[in-house]
Amino acid sequence: MQIKKEMKMADAIHRNYLLLPVINRLGIQLGFQDKTIEKVCLKQNVDVEFFLTILNAYLDTNDKSSKQLQAHSVKDVVSYLLKTHSYYLERIIPEIENRINLLIQHSQLNKNEFLLVKNFFEEYKKELYGHISLEENFVYPYMIEIADAYHSKSLSKTLEDKINSYPITSYEKEHSDIEAKLFDLKNILIKYLPTPNDSYIRNRILMELFTLEQDLNDHSRIENRVLIPKITQMETALIALKK
Ligand SMILES: [Fe+2]
Numbered sequence: 001m002q003i004k005k006e007m008k009m010a011d012a013i014h015r016n017y018l019l020l021p022v023i024n025r026l027g028i029q030l031g032f033q034d035k036t037i038e039k040v041c042l043k044q045n046v047d048v049e050f051f052l053t054i055l056n057a058y059l060d061t062n063d064k065s066s067k068q069l070q071a072h073s074v075k076d077v078v079s080y081l082l083k084t085h086s087y088y089l090e091r092i093i094p095e096i097e098n099r100i101n102l103l104i105q106h107s108q109l110n111k112n113e114f115l116l117v118k119n120f121f122e123e124y125k126k127e128l129y130g131h132i133s134l135e136e137n138f139v140y141p142y143m144i145e146i147a148d149a150y151h152s153k154s155l156s157k158t159l160e161d162k163i164n165s166y167p168i169t170s171y172e173k174e175h176s177d178i179e180a181k182l183f184d185l186k187n188i189l190i191k192y193l194p195t196p197n198d199s200y201i202r203n204r205i206l207m208e209l210f211t212l213e214q215d216l217n218d219h220s221r222i223e224n225r226v227l228i229p230k231i232t233q234m235e236t237a238l239i240a241l242k243k
């Protein structure tokens, strides 16, 4: 069942608590009493249709939800994705890092075991930062440029060259699987480290990793299934202007 604007905002959270950071990124903070989604969005000046589409796309991963999201502007979608990047870099990654440091402080691991986890995590972090910086510095600005040109129906020579030399589909090919390393990190914690007296800290790290993975899946799905097809269509239409 889809989330609708008449539903109470609190009920959406009760339905799936993983929506909490999603709602925050869209500009809504807690404390919404019994107000409906529509009322809360109106009060906070948030576009209710976009809000609902993002929430429903998170809950329902079928093609229909990607299509609904495609109806929204590239700028709105990119601005939401930028907020999720900041959430990973400023909140989630430092939090997981702090918990990993607890593994040695609480003597759950000896130094070598700790370094194995720590180095693996550092590598993952580097990959994630690289991925995000490529998107923020090149891919997203290119998408915005394409969308602007498409709406004004004008294609400059520079943009035409960019489309011909590095169309969005080349990014799709390079859109590396940042979830793969996360899976390996989870397995080190689940399978390969020695059995601790108490698994609590490791469980907490694992829960954070699973939650991050789910959020990243949603994020990549929006990039792959919403933005890339939309930009590809715009590129084709723009090139057709020259013919
Ligand atoms: Fe991204």
Ligand SMILES: [Fe+2]
Residues within 6 Å of the ligand: 131, 135, 175, 220, 223
């Ligand atoms: Fe990405």
